[in-house]
Amino acid sequence: MSDRVAKMQGAKRADRSEPPLSVVASDDEPYVTGSGAPAPAERRTLEQAIGLQIRHHRKQMGLTVAELAAAASVSTGMLSKIENGQISPSLTTLQTLATALNMPISLLFSEFEERRDCSYVPAGQGVVIQRRGTKVGHKYELLGHMLGGKVAVEPYLITLTEDAAPYTAFQHEGTELIYMLSGEVIYAHAGNSYHLKSGDSLLFDSGAPHGPERLVVKPMTYLSIIMYEKD
Template sequence: MSPGSSRHPLEVVDKRSMTPALERGNRLEDAIGRQVRVYRAQLGMTIANLARQSGLSPGMLSKIENGQTSPSLTTLQSLAGALNVPVTALFRKYEQDREASFVKAGKGLVIDRRGTRAGHQYHLLGHSVGNRAMLVEPYLIVISEPSDVFPLFQHDGVEFIYILEGEMVYRHGSRVYAMSSGDSLYFDADAPHGPEELKRLPIRFLSFIVEPNPGS
C-alpha cells in the first residue's frame, strides 16, 4: 500500500548528539588502535616487537594505538599479518553513527490515504533513516468498521503484511488469501493489492513497504 502522501518526521535518535568522549570512542582511528593494542597484549608483544615485525617505527605504532593517525591499508595489512589476524579484525569494535526512529506505543503518526475513506486508519511507525537506496515505511493499519469499498493499491517495490488481529480476505493480483492472526504475506507491490473482504473485526495488521528511493 503506497503512502500517497508526503513523509512526516518522527523522533530520530542520532548518536552524534551524545557526549564528545563517546563520539571519540567511536572514531575509526580509536577503534583500530584499541584492537591493535588488544591483539598485541594477547600475544605478549611489546610495541618494539610489533613495530619490528610489521616494519613500522615504534613511534608510528604508538600513534596508531592511541588513535592519533589514520593508518593506510598497507599498514593495516602489515599489522594484521604480524598479529596473525585478518584485517577485518582490526575494525571489529568500530561503531559508526547510526540513526534510529523511535515511536512510543499509540503515538504513531496518523496519516490520510485512499483507504482512509473506507474506514482504514494508517499509523506511520517510522521512516527510513540515513541516506539509503531503498525507502522502508512501516505502518500499523486498523480496520474497525464494516466497509463495502475496498480500494486496491499499486506502487513500486515490495510489501510485507502481518496480521495481528481479526480476519480478512486479501487480494494480490488475481489471487486471494484468507488471512487471520499470525498470517503474513510478502509480495510484489506493482500488482493490485488490498483487503477484499472483512471477515472479523477489528482487523489490525502491520504493513512494511520497501521501494526505491528516488533521491538516492
C-alpha cells in the same frame, strides 16, 4: 574366545553406541544471525574516510595525483599517503586540499560521520496519516521512519473498523509485508485471494494491484511494512 578378546570386542560395541561428541564453536567464530544480509562493512578510520573523499573528488575533477599535489603545494608522496589513509594530515593541509578541490573542508569528514538511524515510537503514538484507503475507513499509523540509506521502509499499523469497506486498487513500487494481528480478511493480490487470520503473513510485490477484498471479521488490525528504493 579369550577373556581379553571378548573385552576388546565389547569395548568396540560400546564405542559404537555412544553418542557423537557435540561440536562447540570457538570464541573466534562469528555468531550466525539467520539473516541472509551481508555483514556491515568494517568501519573506516578517520584517515581512511578523509583519503577516500579526497580521491573521489580529485577523480571527479579529472585531476591526477601530481596535479592536485601541485595545486595544494604538497608532495605527490604525501598526497598518495593521505588518499590511502596512511597518515593523519594537519588541518592546514586539509584546508589547502579542500580549497584546491573547490569544496568545503567539512565535506572531507562526511563519510566518517555516516548516520546509523534508529526510530523509536512509544505505544499509541504512531503518526496518523492520510492515504488512499483512508476514504474507505482504513486508519494508518506510521510507526517509524529512517532518514538515511538507499532503501525506504514504511511500517504502518492499519486498523479497519466496523465502518471500513474493501479496497483492492492499491498499487505502488516496492515490496510489502502484511502480518495479521486481529480479525480476518480475504486479501487480494495480482488476481489471487488469500484468507488471512491472526498470526498469518503475506509478502508480495506491491507493483501488482492488491488490498482487502472481503472483510470477514471486523474490526481488524495488521502490520504493513512497505520497502522500496529511494530516487
